Amino acid sequence: MNPSTALARVVVDELARCGVTEAVLAPGSRSGPLALALHDDEYIRLHVRIDERSAAYLAIGLARGSGRPVAVVCTSGTAAAALHPAVLEADLGRVPLLVLTADRPPELRGTGASQTVDQIGLFGRAVRMFAEVGVAQPVAGQVGYWRSLVGRAVAAAEDGGPVHLNLAFREPLVPDADLSWPESLDGRADDAPWVSKDRVEPASMPVSELLGQTVPQRGAVVAGDGVVTPSGVIAMAKHLGWPLFAEPTSNSRLGPNAIAGYPLLLAEESLAAVPPDVVFTVGRPGLSRSLLSWLGRAGAQVVMDYPSPVWPDPTRTASRVLPRPPFLDLPSAEPTDWLRTWQRAGRVAAAVLDAEFDAARLTEVGVAGVLGAALPAGSLLVCGPSRPIRDVDLTLPARDDITVVANRGVNGIDGVVSTAIGAALAHQRACGGGHAVALLGDLTYLYDRNGLLLGPDDPRPDLVLVVVDNDGGGIFGTLPQADLPGFERVFGTPHGLDLCADAAVAGIPATTVTTRAELEAAIKPGPGLRLVRVPVDRADTATGLAGLQQQIGAALRQP
16 A cells, blocks of 8 residues: 555544545645545545635634534645634634645745645644654554544643644555555554543632632623533523623523623613622633723632633633633522622613614614514534624524524634634534524625535535625724724725625525514424525614614613
């Protein structure tokens, strides 16, 4: 057997033994041995994309949806460089991504050989582990090296983040008739991984060690992206008698302590003027400026359930970091005036926002509200960046029967269509079905149109892409630059494209809706990929948000 084929077959086999069930491939010649090995493997589901960036974000979506490491494979040169945005997202979002880049052997590097760039340490400090695998040699000891290296890579990814293996392949790059090799290519017996890693979880401390014997009344729990155990966060807020401010992707917005519409509430001076004495933050918050401002004025902030030294602390006010949430050894707190004030404010905000959903014509905020209310139990909601995720943050009701996913690592618009497809595929594989909807803006959709290019043999999810079409960058209209000369050209960036016709080019059915009833009908469960376009007026977004803020303020002042 030629060395390149042997290396590829062993690597793919060990990936499967380590529990990898999904792999995404972008085509290329140098990566041919890996492509053929993946195609022949019966345990790993293979996805093929022509665009490396879309391929990498498809892997991000699959990993987010499954919680398991997913491999993305590409050839050498700029193909490898095109994976970089997804690697950055996996780094900051703690997504278990296995990046396998094919490369030229050392003798072809630095010679001007085609499709050759320096791939050693290509992704810098963004990866948890990098290994230059080396050119395969027909000598004893290679199989143990390859298999143990794959085990290390998968374990590093499981700890939360991307791993990069750079594999140099010499020609021939296709299998030959000779099956001999100096040692057995087989792995451990019974399909076991080469190395089994036992994990020791850090012990939790008692909450009394943090708070003393009396729970402060003016406390709060803030849940951001990446919460590991949502039910634990919900229970902690209820037990302590504190309001819970839960971002959508924390999947923790449930229970009587979850406060609706908190980004608008915390912009109200009457509420924001009183900072909390202590805040427990779980996950990675950062969607709402008003929440971060309030958090920054807290008497004490404890960050928990996050590994050192990369804990989130955008306000630079955290005083303590715990690898795990504390266990609750104090008696359950009774409801206080502090909690009741926030609960009343949440009801006020919910009532104002509900009226927005029922408006005659859909607004950006209204679209998010309809989705949050209308999605059937068991659904997956994938949110694009900028306004969509923030609108969902404003409007998502307290419910635990849907899962919300978004790329909250770098928060970029890269690859969202592919992420949504991957997350939907993983969700539906894990659940044996299930509905999936993605909410994204028009520029985000256009940035990843290649994500719609699925081959005839590639698995297709049941997924509705709801695209809010305001003909440009709507979020900029809510920022200070909206009134500057030249705004429309350099920030608004209108595109003037017919998005339904654009989707049709890729064979994706598309329709336009303008009312709540039409949107609810369009997002009902059904087979395959679909696009639903919702036209909105970009100029109305900023004024609409300001109007909602005024209505909430007026309602809060009523007795």
